[in-house]
Amino acid sequence: MNIYNDADGVELGTVNNEEVLQLLECPVCLDHITPPMKQCIKGHLVCNECFPRLPHCPTCRSPMNQERNLAIEQIARLLKYPCRYYPMGCREAFILSKKGAHEQDCPYLQLKCPFHGQCAFNGSLKDVVPHLASEHAVTPVPVQPNGTLFYRAKHFYRRNIWTLIYQWDGNLFRFIVKHVHSSAIGRNENCNMLIAHVQYIGAESMASRYAYQISLFDTDSRQTGHKFEGLVTSTMKPLESQCSKEADIFVTTFHQAKNYTDQWANLNFIITMKKLEEDLATTPSGSTTSVTAPTPMESTPSTSSSTATPTPAPTSTPAAPVASTSS
Ligand SMILES: [Zn+2]
Ligand SMILES: [Zn+2]
Ligand SMILES: [Zn+2]
Numbered sequence: 001m002n003i004y005n006d007a008d009g010v011e012l013g014t015v016n017n018e019e020v021l022q023l024l025e026c027p028v029c030l031d032h033i034t035p036p037m038k039q040c041i042k043g044h045l046v047c048n049e050c051f052p053r054l055p056h057c058p059t060c061r062s063p064m065n066q067e068r069n070l071a072i073e074q075i076a077r078l079l080k081y082p083c084r085y086y087p088m089g090c091r092e093a094f095i096l097s098k099k100g101a102h103e104q105d106c107p108y109l110q111l112k113c114p115f116h117g118q119c120a121f122n123g124s125l126k127d128v129v130p131h132l133a134s135e136h137a138v139t140p141v142p143v144q145p146n147g148t149l150f151y152r153a154k155h156f157y158r159r160n161i162w163t164l165i166y167q168w169d170g171n172l173f174r175f176i177v178k179h180v181h182s183s184a185i186g187r188n189e190n191c192n193m194l195i196a197h198v199q200y201i202g203a204e205s206m207a208s209r210y211a212y213q214i215s216l217f218d219t220d221s222r223q224t225g226h227k228f229e230g231l232v233t234s235t236m237k238p239l240e241s242q243c244s245k246e247a248d249i250f251v252t253t254f255h256q257a258k259n260y261t262d263q264w265a266n267l268n269f270i271i272t273m274k275k276l277e278e279d280l281a282t283t284p285s286g287s288t289t290s291v292t293a294p295t296p297m298e299s300t301p302s303t304s305s306s307t308a309t310p311t312p313a314p315t316s317t318p319a320a321p322v323a324s325t326s327s
């Protein structure tokens, strides 16, 4: 098979990763080319993003080739590529099979504005709080160490989305409430739904250390209802993808939720944060069961005593943007 056995004592040497990587630079966008690797009929490579827009080869003007270069794809899989956040300061490099996982969690990852979906902000975690203050006049609400907070979604019939940004356990979270149509979350019931979720502002690996419980609170009867326990996920993970069938987030129908609105048409939520045990949080299967562990809320019957803990005044409600997408 292989005529160059190790036993032959031939010194084959090693190839410099950086040198090979330089050969894999797209001549159009200057990014490193990753599989699938497209080429011209002569074999000049371009990246997969630029390929569809090229009438001919940018290097030699020959026609483009519809076939991929499988040999160079195999070589590329042996190489380390720099993290995509290199321009922001990350200096780590990974083989392609590991690169994606790191980028989900890279300390230099770029976060969208947690407050407003249409805001152009794109920055690292440390820039989020200054951005919220300067652009939206929003300061994250400090939550008591016991992790219980009260949120009033004001004007239930007049808005589509509510956002509360708060700080707990040294981290930033977002409580988001949204009106969506059932079809937007992959459900068959043809009706309007209400979804709510607690999200970690930052990387997914940090989010998985936290769980939460939310329930609706009827201010007239002093009863709680629609209790839901879930795992915190990152703001980078789209909400709608987590709602189908066995929901990972709070889902109820608009019809049921409106039974809880108070006389001013506000919908009141009680949220309890919970930090998962370190080992539970890192076990993929164990994390789901750990949510069912007793929480401070569970031992409390749904009477006024559970509402005595959160301050009677609702935490300051930022003027949440109105979503233009949901109906
Ligand atoms: Zn390109
Ligand atoms: Zn060419
Ligand atoms: Zn990185």
Ligand SMILES: [Zn+2]
Binding pocket: 113, 114, 115, 116, 119, 120, 121, 131, 135, 136
């Ligand atoms: Zn913003």
